[in-house]
Amino acid sequence: MPRLMSSTNLRVFLAALCLASGSFLLISTWTRQRTLALYYRKLHDEHASFLHKSAARKMTFTAPETKEELDKPHMNNESRKSFLLDTPYCNIPDIDPFDPAVIGKLKRRGELLCTGNKLSVTFSEGSKLRLNWEKIKEDLDGDFKYCQYQAIRRGNRNSDFSFELGDLSESFDHDITIPPQDEFLRVHCYSQSEGKVTTDFHATVSPKQDVERRSLHRFERHKENPSLRETYNVHMIGVDSVSRLNFIRHMRQTREFLHKDLGAFEMSGYNKVADNTFVNIVPMTMGKFVNEIGWNENMNNVPFDKYPFLWKNFSQAGYRTLYAEDAPKIAIFVYAKEGFHEPPADYYNRPLAVALEKQRSVWSSHHHCVADRLETTMVLDYVTDFSRVFRDKPHFGFTFITRLTHDKVDLVEAADYAYVNFLRRFRDEGHFKNTVLIFYSDHGYRFGEMRDSYVGKVEERLPFFYLVFPPSFREKYPAIVRNLQINSKRLTTPFDVYETVKDILYFDGVAKKGDIRNRGISMLREIPAERTCEHAQILPHWCLCLEQKTLKPKGKLANKIGQAVVRHMNNVLLPVSHMCANLTLLNISHIVRMASNERVLRFADVFHDVLNQTIVYGRKTDAPVVYQITMTTAPGFALFEATVTFDPVSRSFKMGGDISRINAYKDQSFCVDNFILKKFCYCLNKKNEK
Template sequence: MKYLQKVKEQLPQTYPYLNLILNKQFIWLLVLINALLTLYTWVYFSSYETEIIHRNCFFEYEANYENIFRRNLTLAKHPECPVDWISVDDNATVIFNDDFMIDKCSFATVEWVDDFNYKLTNFQEIQNGAQLPKDKEYFHIKCSSNQDEFYTTFAKIFKKEENSDNEKINVFIYLMDSIYRQDWVENLPKSSEFLIKTLGVKTFNQYNIVGDGTISNVVPLLTSKHEHELPPVNKENKKSSYVDHVYPFIWNEFKNELGYKTLYAEDMSFIGTFQMRFVGMSKPPTDHYMRPYQLSTLKINNKPFCIGGRTHARANIEYGEDFIKRYRNTGFFGTLFISEYSHNDLNTIKYIDEDLLKFLEFFHRDIKLREKTILFVMSDHGPRFQETRRSTVGSLKERNPFLSIHIPEIFKKKYPLEFKNLEENSKRILSPFDVHRTLIDIISLEKTGKLSERNDGRAKSLFSSISKNRTCNEAGIDSFWCSCKKQETAVVNEKIIKIAKEFVNFINDFLLIDIKDKCTRLELNNVNNAYLVNKKQEYLEYIFQIETKNNDGGLYEFTAKERFNSDGSSTYIFDKKLISRINKYKNAAHCIANDYPNLRQYCFCKNQTLTSSI
């Protein structure tokens, strides 16, 4: 302070305000004001989620992707895979890697038997520079040298279609599992920057799930229906049909109406979307169907996130690129679904960033492809089993996956109004039903030049005008799954605890009634929270989160309706479609997993002798 006093003495008397500024008390006041402003700014901007939840609408948060890109984050390093001894080019030629002094290689092909079995043909020797059979797609190749052996697999599409100069609009869906919309950009910064800034996709902040997990969102995306609206295909129902016999898949419409070639490729075959709980397909449902190959790779001792000497992502994306290259001039509809990097752990999503970037660069380089292909890059739902999932923010993130769409220039010029509507709809509440309805319109526009007149009362095409005031209810999204709803905290009193206990009894005495001899009877441990979300004269509707006993702390979210009876009592109603298990249950239900896969999230087998990381 001696220095300040000396400065003050040297100041001319014509600067009284500077004397005031150098006053000790005034300086401390400025410091305090600055600290308060800093604190306010930090609270306001860093706790946006709390503010949005307070306003009951998670959608109001619009991520500033540019800020993420400015960080100049580097590509995450993928876990190292071994070096491949051989490669296979687009002409089916096998090329030996000279570094390994290979003595001999042989190959076998993978054949589809059914959705749970495959056949591996006898191995045949193949020479360096020789060709694999071009009418096959899935190969196992083993090689040996004097000192070592190597085993790898390939999925390739070699068959070429005749070139055509048509103007058909192709469609390709790149789908990933369990990623909230901002987590996508945060964890995949390089591919996201290319996607948004170079490809110029539209992103949709208000894309909302319509059910629990993959099946409840992929089935509406591909069929326009909820599972419960379709004939039974689940394993425990003796009257179930094969999935492809009764599910109206959108790829069939592209094939039948437009003559397109079709692809469905999904990794993690041990928990396949149409096989984990369902009876599977009676035959390959698309022209190119990757399931037998994926089943065959389960028997190989691959390093984590590797298939042979390639990354898991590259091995799968390469198959999608082959499909695109082969049919880009004749018309195609393809879906590539990758779950390996995001299903179990948010921290491993980043490993796919480089391979996804390479795919997007491949798409962008091919001008003819880019100018006549609609590309969807999206996730099915947000994270379901992360530790943060039990929070309100975690609940909302699960409900708000990533959706982006690339529209080619030829489409924009031909259908300017439809494109304008799509841009405006980037700020509307949307669901998988709407994406399906958009695919229907692509078919209609290709056939007739007009939007389809199909109307199911809930789905809206992104090419049509959608009200900015559209609600979840109008979009066919139940309030339990909605990211934009009014709710008030319910005091955890005697009545709330009673409702929670009734729900646990609903699990024990209704859902598990047929297998109660195998599963431990659950008990209520704690009511973590409860919210009142609907208040009617005849009933109240709540959303609960509870923890149960006797199953390693099962966490459940569910909707409960309290219906008022004429005698003054209440009846509590639970809907199994509005129940979500939000922590991992691994192999706790091993004793019923094959026969009753729909009940795995509720059953804790009395005999807990098996372990698993799934």
């Protein structure tokens, strides 16, 4: 067999080949791919370190190196836990976010900088419109003259699709207070020499007399509820099309801030219940499937005003309400639908979003920046202003941000900077002291090459989901905190979010058990471990719980897996083989096969949300199969329980998590001190022969 080139010689050879052909494409592509691979390897290592610190576990993996190894099933020592969820009737596989099968399909973008556009020389804070003198000096070099604004209002009162502009205001060259009726603004600023030089858009927030009068009366009545213990503000902030795994890969700063700074509860088993945004948001905000609310595609000219959204409950309880979205053409209740004839909330940014979309001159070429601000940041600033203005008054916000993450999976990393900055500012201004944040996505990425893989199917069904409570919550309500910790590893759905938000509105501080008979169970209540997709009404083609089948313990496959586990244990014992006996397989008492259901693996697409809904199935995707085995080894009659995953692509077995010793080893392993070795070691010393 010819000797392989060293990596250095290979690079020299490739460079020479490129020069000879007059093209640098090959070497640059190779270098770029290698750089990207190294970057994701670094992320993999950081993620492994994060898991090790938070859960006292370590992640390593190896890959077969030759075709012979690929063709021959072998054991791959991977001490990662096998299951994200491990309950009696729902095991969801714990996929490595940096799985080699995925890395080659990933791209990274980094921070999206809004440069090259005109600077925003004005900014809003609550009801104030302020001049940014630093930017004025930088961009206009002392040539500033004045600014004027026009109010942006809802156009046809019964339409979500139009807006109208008010008259130009008086000119101003200083900070001004905006009247409550002029919520949204288009601002023109002028220089002495060039005339109009900047156009910008702003949302302002100030108390509205009618809303304040109504809210005060309703909130006093709400507080009369004798079981009411706390009145928390609630913000629901959704990010379109970000899976839990992609959140780990690309929103690293946001994730770290949630875990380390905010003590957030991550619902790892949050499983979507339908295909797209609309059909997952309806269960979250109304507690029903779309077909149960009496809506279908033939009603695309019927507004959504009459439907029982969650924010109406908060309004009735005396909370000020906010509804905010970006990307108005594809908004949740507008895309191929009628939208709302009346504003659904007290503060509704749609007139601004529609006007902004029409003003092409202010957008960057990629349509993510408005002047020198990210559109996502503009929406989040509106949320922050709302919380700041009503800091001491009850309020509820529903925000859903789409454009940045909807079409390109690599732009999720650009979103990371916007969201971590928002969360940091929200924390620093003290808003979390009395606010519950629900931070989530509707589903994972639903298009592209990755979706056809098994990892892609898992990602699509498991969006990220977090709950953040005030810092004092853990101390005041430890029993409910315990429920949240338990539920972080239970099967959850958008129906549970609906029940959770209702529980927060009527918060009584009492820890309860959830009723498994209910489709939706509040996450503040302990969700039963026995819950299945059937209980939660997750249809089979969306359900990620693995199907279980008991195998014959005396079969060839069982023996092959048992022998592989024994080989792994003997490899672990190699450093102390002079003290510990070589183990052999004595007996297999139980083995269970767990695999994704056929409908998940063959699912291709779904057409229509309600009428004539058609599920399309295609070629079955290769997927890992998990085996749980209970076995006895000799000498010593040690009883072990192990989880082994078979990868059909690499044809390799991988250890899933720690091997459990389920009978006492007493003094059999007295000769070693390491707790891992003690599980496996049968000391050769005669003390064990007594």
